[in-house]
Amino acid sequence: MATEAIPAKAREVRLAAHVTDVVTKANFDVVKAPVREPGDGEVVVRYDYLQVTAVMQDLMREDADLPMPTYKVGEPLWGFAVGKVVKSNSPDLKVGDDVEGMNGWNEYAVGPAQSFWKLDPTMFPTPQHYLTQGPTAYHGIVDIAQVKEGDTVFVSGAAGGVGSLAGQIAKCMGAKTVIGSAGSQKKIDYLVNELGFDAAFNYKKGPIVDQLRKLAPEGIDVFFDVVGGETFEAAIQAAAQDARFALCGALSGQVGNGDGAFPRLDIMHSIVRQIQIRPFATYHTPDQIWAWQSHFSQWLKEGKFVFPHTVVEGGLGKAPQALIDLLRGKHSGNLLVKLT
Amino acid sequence: MATEAIPAKAREVRLAAHVTDVVTKANFDVVKAPVREPGDGEVVVRYDYLQVTAVMQDLMREDADLPMPTYKVGEPLWGFAVGKVVKSNSPDLKVGDDVEGMNGWNEYAVGPAQSFWKLDPTMFPTPQHYLTQGPTAYHGIVDIAQVKEGDTVFVSGAAGGVGSLAGQIAKCMGAKTVIGSAGSQKKIDYLVNELGFDAAFNYKKGPIVDQLRKLAPEGIDVFFDVVGGETFEAAIQAAAQDARFALCGALSGQVGNGDGAFPRLDIMHSIVRQIQIRPFATYHTPDQIWAWQSHFSQWLKEGKFVFPHTVVEGGLGKAPQALIDLLRGKHSGNLLVKLT
Structure with a gap:
């Protein structure tokens, strides 16, 4: 050449x-x-x-x-x-x-x-x-939250780099319902119409906990969070028994007044629901990268996945x-x- | 008779x-x-x-x-x-x-x-x-926090019914250092002199995070919490990498102004330290009761345990x-x- x-x-x-x-x-x-x-x-x-x-x-x-x-x-x-x-x-x-x-x-x-x-x-x-940001999304959904067949999964910041992958990965792992939150109608439409989310809501339109309970009346089994703040607090209230929370970030604190990175944890409610809360970082080990890339490649070839x-x-x-x-x-x- | x-x-x-x-x-x-x-x-x-x-x-x-x-x-x-x-x-x-x-x-x-x-x-x-309250203490220390040889363990409310057992169980499971917090010098003395805690501090005497960092300069591997509030927030700051938190209660909220049951969760710090946070309830199943009673009986006979x-x-x-x-x-x- x-x-x-x-x-x-x-x-x-x-x-x-x-x-x-x-x-x-x-x-x-x-x-x-x-x-x-x-x-x-x-x-x-x-x-x-x-x-x-x-x-x-x-x-x-x-x-x-x-x-x-x-x-x-x-x-x-x-x-x-x-x-x-x-x-x-x-x-x-x-x-x-x-x-x-x-x-x-x-x-x-x-x-x-x-x-x-x-x-x-x-x-x-x-x-x-x-x-x-696939290694982070894959590790969080598969290893940390351990999404399985039939789960109701809620992904915050769902139109972002990590969330847009996390929701699709959850669906590929057999989740029954994947719900996303985002900040505009355009993003909501993108999640549902292009990425295959089952439902999505605009966190700016009314209390998050109310929107979540309406979309997941039986509670959420898994929460993949990149936002923190009010979204985290609402997910605790809307959690099903033995829910697993994978905490990946606190974007509402990075761009807001800082409180978003320090939400209130309702301890007694979390105890009664026995919610497992796992904040995690992804170190992009060769194993983590390969786990993501091999599945991403496969899912793309099968037509199950969009590169968002x-x-x-x-x-x-x-x-x-x-x-x-x-x-x-x-x-x-x-x-x-x-x-x- | x-x-x-x-x-x-x-x-x-x-x-x-x-x-x-x-x-x-x-x-x-x-x-x-x-x-x-x-x-x-x-x-x-x-x-x-x-x-x-x-x-x-x-x-x-x-x-x-x-x-x-x-x-x-x-x-x-x-x-x-x-x-x-x-x-x-x-x-x-x-x-x-x-x-x-x-x-x-x-x-x-x-x-x-x-x-x-x-x-x-x-x-x-x-x-x-x-x-x-042994089934709760045992389940929390052994199954939830999975205390192992060499761990540095912090127990809040350590002079209480659950904490006084949790600290001793942690020691029996091989913890290197067991630290307790309580609200009076009399209780501190009780923990160290009678129950075999390695160290204890009075949470009313100065910021909890400072006292904790002084007693655990390399961080705490396990936190068994019955208190919530400032104690929970301090433990997050003093946590070692991959620390496991077993949350059993929020007594500071039960007796105080209510805020103690809703401490702030520092999400980004928790992500970097990858702290596993597990609120749990104990249902006193026959298995849970037997696991506690058989060990309690054995440890008493071996002279390793005090009935607090x-x-x-x-x-x-x-x-x-x-x-x-x-x-x-x-x-x-x-x-x-x-x-x-």
Whole structure:
């Protein structure tokens, strides 16, 4: 394959200042930096799609207490991205190979071949299918909440990157009823008409507990939560006996006044219902990634699953605004920025 | 054995009015009622000891949401008690047998022989040893929290009926360090000097989280909670990675302003630490009761265990005040009222 021209300089996004309240464009520096020559065993990758996720706002905080490396002021942000090898000094990767890398807030990445994962072009319709929050959704639904045949499952933030997968996974695991919550009629329609949710409601239209009880009169067996706050408190009240709660995030606290990350736990009610509450983080071990990818591939081929995603066009310079919009609830599904 | 005289009338305690705030003596009627003649297959039992527990206050509420029958106005309260058969028209029980019954707010009970459990006099030093909250403590420590060799275990309300057993059970299961919290220096001394806790602190003396971090600098692996409120919130902050929380009650809400039963759950911190939170109720199945009793008997014989209890003397008329004092934190261990 002919080697394509590699520019001398390319754009990257650096952290300009730590986030104290919510992220704004002032927290980012979009700069042009030299693309260095690859050394022996190294490759140059041109990234095509960057994945943007809500946790990135937290990684921009100085005091973030998270199980992954946070961003440093003056340095490029890290993030998962897919692209193509455009120059190779390694026998392990050749020009034209599809790869995934972790330092995706860059148009070009240069590094050892083993710092990239070679993608299997037969597994998914596109390389972008590798950019999902699937390991988190799969681990939460299958290992933590242990969704089984006949369960009534409630997924909050259901139109988001994790929730849009979690609800579909629950359905594939045999859930009888999957209910989602989201913040607009457009998202409600998307969940029911495109992703196969059995029901969905707008959490802004009336008390959540009332909407939940109406849709799940016999109670919810599983709650997959990315929101926290009032949604968590309502799910406790609407829980069936021996319900399992998989807590994945507290987005209402990340974008609101902070209380959403500290909901009240009704202890006595939880005791009577014996609700198992399992907050969890996904460490993306090879096992976790493979469990997700093999099922995702299979379910897509069987026509049971939709790849829920939004693509923001316009290049890397659009990535900061994409993150800001994501936190404001503007997008549905897994959010990708098209870099090329 | 010679039949002892059975009085024509005996005292029983009835619910005078539902509890709305906290229990007072006005909620009880202590009355004299006829002791009826036993029918065919029935026995008369003279109760010697009644067990009094915190949950009784909740059973006195009209709107109690609990997995056991609540008390009805005008009817005698139920509660576990031990005593002796003083008259028998059944081949299954003979005069002099030690038995346990459930309708213990009575001096005498008359009913079918099979409504009483015959006690094994070789199992424990006294019949009162059958009156513990052991099934709850054992199930919580062993099945729910799964305490194992080397764990650092924190028990709240540790001088109470459940906590005083839970801490000792944790130690018998191999816990490296068992820490208790209580509300007075006398109780702290009792926990460390008599029950074998490794450390204890007074929750009224400074922020709980600070005291906990000082005693468990590497974090707590297991939290057995009967208190809720600030104690629960502190335990979340002081939890080690993958900590297991067994939630058994929210006593701080039962006796305080109610907030204690609704503490804040720090979702993001819980996610990072992957804390498993398991509120649980114990249904006192035969399996649960046997698991506790067989271990309790064994541990007592091995000299590893103390029967933590307080006896209030003076007869059934003292039972209402005993419950009120229990909720005010006056007593240690399992609370028994001596009826005879």
